[in-house]
Amino acid sequence: MNEIWTLSEQHGGKLKDVSFELLARGRALADTLQSQLCTVVLGNKIDDKELESLIFHGADTVFYVENPCLGDMVCEIYAMVLAYLVGEYTPHVLLAAATTTGRSVLPYLAVKIHTGLTADCTDLAIEKETGNLLQTRPAIGGNIMATIKTPNHRPQMATVRPKSYKALAEDRSRSGKVVRVAWNPEWNDTRVQVLSYREECGNSSSLEEADIVVSGGKGLKKRENFRLIEELADSLGGQVGASRDAVDRGWASYPHQVGLSGKTISPKLYLAVGISGAVQHLAGIKTAEYIVAINSDEHANILQVADFALVGDLFAILPQLLRRLGTQGGEK
Amino acid sequence: MNTYTKVTPEIVSELSTxxxxxxxxxxxxxxENYGHDETSKEEYGHMPEVVVMPQSCEQVAQVMRLATRYHIPVTPRGAGSGLSGGAIPLFGGIVLSVEKMNKVLEIDEKNLTVTAEAGIITNELNNQVIEHKLFFAGYPMSLETCFLGGNIAENAGGGRAVKYGVTGRYVLGLEIVTPDGRIVNLGGKVTKDVSGYDLKQLYIGSEGTLGIITKATIKLLGLPTAKADLLVPFKTAEEAIAVVSVIMTKGIVPTSIEFMDRTSLQMSCNYLNETLPLEKVGAMLLIELDGSEEKQVEADMISVGDLCEANGAMEVYIAEDKNTQERIWSVRRNIAEALKVYSPVQSLEDIVVPIGSIPLVLPKLTMLSEKYGVTIPCYGHAGDGNLHATIVKNPESTMEHWHEIEPMILRELYAFIVTELGGKISGEHGIGIKRREFLREVISDTEYDLFCALKKAFDPQMIMNPGKIIRIQ
Amino acid sequence: MYIVVPIKQVPETSNVQMDKETGTMIRSASEAIVNPLDLYALETALQIKERTGGRITVITMGPLGAAKVLKEAIAMGCDDAIHLSDRAFGGSDTWATSYTLASAIRKLGKVDLVIAGERATDGDTGQVGPGLASWLDMGLVTYTSHIEELTDTYLIAERLLEEGYQKVKATLPVVLTVVKEIAIPRLPTLKGKKRAMHMTIPLLGAKDLGLENADLGLLGSPTRVVKIESPKISRACTVVKATDDSSIQEGIDKLMLFLASKELLGKGVAK
Structure with a gap:
């Protein structure tokens, strides 16, 4: 009863970090309702150890559906399997990550099973009187926070922004069960088939999932200068982001674009270099834990949302900063 | 040669009180930042001895009285976005920055005026009055940085001058501090005024050589609610330019008619990673229309578009959606920056000719570029006859060679513009230091004498931004 | 090839100022535009039409003024447009929106492709595209960044995922949502504009679509907005000016201290 469910994501048989973040979210909600936390894993040939780790991170039950056609997300198939499980077990809440997977599958599923769905939530809570899920999300470019309910439809579904919550520490004493769900041939759907996959220039971790993002903007002046951003990201162990201006000028590719028409991210540290901070850009970073700006203009918008700002010529500052990070990194 | 007093530590401490x-x-x-403007720092920059940032007109007056007493040159400064070296302290001395006098003092909705201090960012001023559905129509193109005081001192023009005219048209009143430290209010909120000499008009565009503007009252207009842009490619620059006078004589007055030649377009598009269809395009016009009636603007847009099509346009692109408008204007606005990235050594010109003569300018530019082996991309406010031909150094040639040919090209160009076409060497950027010597060559002795007499009458000690527009004897 | 492109009118936000006290947008200067991400969908459709021939219908749901975005799409080169407008549609969430749009698309007959923007910049949910596929029972390819091959029966496309690109093959009819990388939108032309001006765009309401009010708008929406707040910007910015050599060193010292205090250092890969 009142079960909280999450959809765990995997890539190449390995669970993604965001799956554990979702469990932490779900655990808190399940504890409030004094109910169970279940998670669904759709995949192919996933190691028992991987499935068990979900239990160690907060799940009571893991529903695992295995089939070669589940290796990659295919929206129609994923939605069919989930529709079946939801029909069978009637969870109270179903959460997925606001990733390309979650944001494709859940809206497709919401229509199939006729329930509501709230996108890209940053905060979830249980309403005391009703036990309903309160889903809070930034809207209109992060300028307002809207709290949304699904009062009469079940399950209550939401996608949750990656990095908006910390995963629980592994607790190997936790117990739970893995339920293997038998494959139903009716779930085969060949309308969309995955042919191949290529990683983008060896970028192992995505912008949305990065702890540290270093972004560059118009202040860099030239494409060649953008490598300063790459070096800085490298030496901080972060990913490279870019403002729309920088992407439009071809200094970075679109997957790096942060902001309203690019990605909305919540890293631990967002370091904005030469970015004035148009409203659309700020919309994409407002939920970052810390924001640091390096900018020549002390009146730049970005300073309004920053925790720390270095105001000066970035071409004078960056080489010095890189040198410093280089030496400190060496001590490690 | 005028000898000025050096700024001593004692004088600094007096200034600081x-x-x-x-x-x-x-x-x-x-x-260092106060030693140059947007012109080349290497070529024109000069360090001040001290920078002061007064917070009131009274403080400005006190600084000027001190400067008069000690005979120290004072260079007034706005945002430093000037393009002729007007804010550079040629003789050192004091740079007086109005950056801390940056308040809007009054928005008078009854009289449709705004009164503000000289150091307000013009864009910021405009944002404030837009909330009252009003706007300052004379405000120029360097939207995000320039100050009101600087705009008035340079009588800045910009993109909308075809319909609305330039800054000076909207200045109703000025508060001025004279070189000897007196405060005078000129004009007011009236639209007509022949009560004696029009000193206010004299200060507009005087490049800070006659006194310091500390406050201004600006006439506002009702904010147009409808706007449409046309982007029109032509096979040749000549065809594009020829259309300008056709449009202007049809009774529709566009807000702006901007011209961009192929090189300017290509550089800006490369810089922005924009892909406008440029195949076989020799030049484009960017035409903006505005008004209070959407239907009227739409009808005007179609009339202008039809005219372009009838006069050789290869296609007529339109932008009614704000997003699209921003996209095409961005190409126009980024030309200067793109050219700088391509070759930082260049001379950004500001020639202006009667609009009927625009077609004659382009062949001259082509001739000069061939003769001297430089690129001369050309863009600008075609509707005003004001073109920003930019003489760009060939990246392969030496600096020595550049220094040798640059004045030769300018001389030849200016002589042609002024004597053959009845034009002027600067439409909106000003003379400053950059064009001072050239100005002397293209104006008559009498005009020059009058300039000198005027300067002497207003600033007998020659401490007010000395060395600009005219030479210090 | 028959292509349908659903588009949305959204408020323009590029020149919007932020209220320094409340941290919210000052909306007075805003006006309505075509959702910028929909332009990529329109361009994709137009390029397909240029290659293979066919017809493009644009469709929007919104108040009467939203006809403007349809005319804009026509001026870019789309063939015809449908405007869904009814008081009963008001307050739709993504479920009800996709239901209403899908009901109208179904009436258009055999559709080969539905191409939508990744999301709208105002609601920012990205749920309507996938919702449409679900209602229309079509295949779905989200985050499409490139169409490699297109035939009468299938297409091969690349999807932009978090870490890279996935190539998929999809049977037509299919719903695509596209990302900015896929194409650069063309500009509307005067010729297109004239066509749009002379065109009567059908205006359809709930009755015309044969839909029940209970399934539409706020009534038909499973979700409810229960609270709207302005997030307070609680960040107090430490501003350090670094204008010369010594102040740059000082500034970097302070920055390093800040980063260290938040445990943000030491993850670097610098060797």
């Missing part, structure tokens, strides 16, 4: 310690800069590193 006037403006306060926090509003004075005397260490070398921090003064």
């Amino acid at each position: 006037i403006v306060g310690n926090n509003n004075l800069i005397s260490d070398f590193d921090r003064m």
Whole structure:
């Protein structure tokens, strides 16, 4: 009863970090309702150890559906399997990550099973009187926070922004069960088939999932200068982001674009270099834990949302900063 | 040659009692930004001896009285976005920055005026009045940085001058501090005024050589609610230019008619990673229309578009959606920056000719570029006859060669513009230091004498931004 | 090839100022535009039409003024447009929106492709595209960044995922949502504009679509907005000026201290 469910994501048989973040979210909600936390894993040939780790991170039950056609997300198939499980077990809440997977599958599923769905939530809570899920999300470019309910439809579904919550520490004493769900041939759907996959220039971790993002903007002046951003990201162990201006000028590719028409991210540290901070850009970073700006203009918008700002010529500052990070990194 | 008093530590401390310690800069590193404007720092830059940032007109007056007493040159400064070296302290001395006098004092909705201090960012001023559905129609193109005071001192033009005219048209009143430290209010909120000499008009465009503008009352207009842009490619620059006068004589007055030649377009598009269809395009016009009636603007847009099509346009692109408008204007606005990235050594020109003569300018530019082996991309406010031909150094040639040919090209160009076409060497950027010697060559002795007499009458000690427009004897 | 492109009118936000006290947008200067991300969908459709021939219908749901975005799409080169407008549609969430749009698309007959923007910049949910596929029972390819091959029966496309690109093959009819990388939108032309001006765009309401009010708008929406707040910007910015050599060193010292205090250092890969 009142079960909280999450959809765990995997890539190449390995669970993604965001799956554990979702469990932490779900655990808190399940504890409030004094109910169970279940998670669904759709995949192919996933190691028992991987499935068990979900239990160690907060799940009571893991529903695992295995089939070669589940290796990659295919929206129609994923939605069919989930529709079946939801029909069978009637969870109270179903959460997925606001990733390309979650944001494709859940809206497709919401229509199939006729329930509501709230996108890209940053905060979830249980309403005391009703036990309903309160889903809070930034809207209109992060300028307002809207709290949304699904009062009469079940399950209550939401996608949750990656990095908006910390995963629980592994607790190997936790117990739970893995339920293997038998494959139903009716779930085969060949309308969309995955042919191949290529990683983008060896970028192992995505912008949305990065702890540290270093972004560059118009202040860099030239494409060649953008490598300063790459070096800085490298030496901080972060990913490279870019403002729309920088992407439009071809200094970075679109997957790096942060902001309203690019990605909305919540890293631990967002370091904005030469970015004035148009409203659309700020919309994409407002939920970052810390924001640091390096900018020549002390009146730049970005300073309004920053925790720390270095105001000066970035071409004078960056080489010095890189040198410093280089030496400190060496001590490690 | 005029000899000025050096700024001593004692004078610095006297200045700091006037403006306060926090509003004075005397260490070398921090003064560097005040030693140049948007012109080449290497070529025109000069360090000040001290920078003061007064917070009131009274403080400005006190600084000027001190400067008069000690005979120290004072260079007034706005945002430093000027393009002729007007804010550079040629003789050192004091740079007086109005950056801390940046308040809007009154928005008078009854009289449709706004009164503000000289150091307000013009864009910021406009944002404030837009909330009252009003706007300052004379405000120029360097939207995000320039100050009101600087705009008036340079009588800045910009993109909308075809319909609305330039800054000076909207200045109703000025508060001025004279070189000897007196405060005078000129004009007011009236639209007509023949009560004696029009001193207010004299200060507009005087490049800070006659006094310091500390406050201005600006006439506002009702904010147009409808806007449409046309982007029109032509096979040749000549065809594009020829259309300008056709449009202008049809009774529709566009807000702006901007011209961009192929090189300018290509550079800007490369810089922005924009892909406008440029195949076989020799030049484009960017035409903006505005008004209070959407239907009227739409009808005008179609009339203008039809005219273009009838006069050789290869296609007529339109932008009614704000997003699209931003996209095409961005190409126009980024030309200067793109050219700088391509070759930082260049001379950004500001020639202006009667609009009927525009077609004659382009062949001359082609001739000069061939003769001297330089590129001369050309863009600008075609509707005003104001073109920003930019003489760009060939990246392969030496600096020595550049220094040798640059004045030769300019001389030849200016002589042609002024004597053959009845034009002027600067439409909106000003003379400053950059064009001072050239100005002398293209104006008559009488005109020059009158300039000198005027300067002497207003600033007998020659301490007010000396060395600009005219030489210091 | 028959292509349908659903588009949305959204408020323009590029020149919007932020209220320094409340941290919210000052809306007075805003006006309505075509959702910028929909332009990529329109361009994709137009390029397909240029290659293979066919017809493009644009469709929007919104108040009467939203006809403007349809005319804009026509001026870019789309063939015809449908405007869904009814008081009953008001307050739709993504479920009800996709239901209403899908009901109208179904009436258009055999559709080969539905191409939508990745999301709208105002609601920012990205749920309507996938919702449409679900209602229309079509295949779905989200985050499409490139169409490699297109035939009468299938297409091969690349999807932009978090870490890279996935190539998929999809049977037509299919719903695509596209990302900015896929194409650069063309500009509307005067010729297109004239066509749009002379065109009567059908205006359809709930009755015309044969839909029940209970399934539409706020009534038909499973979700409810229960609270709207302005997030307070609680960040107090430490501003350090770094204008010369010594102040740059000082500034970097302070920055390093800040980063260290938040445990943000030491993850670097610098060797």
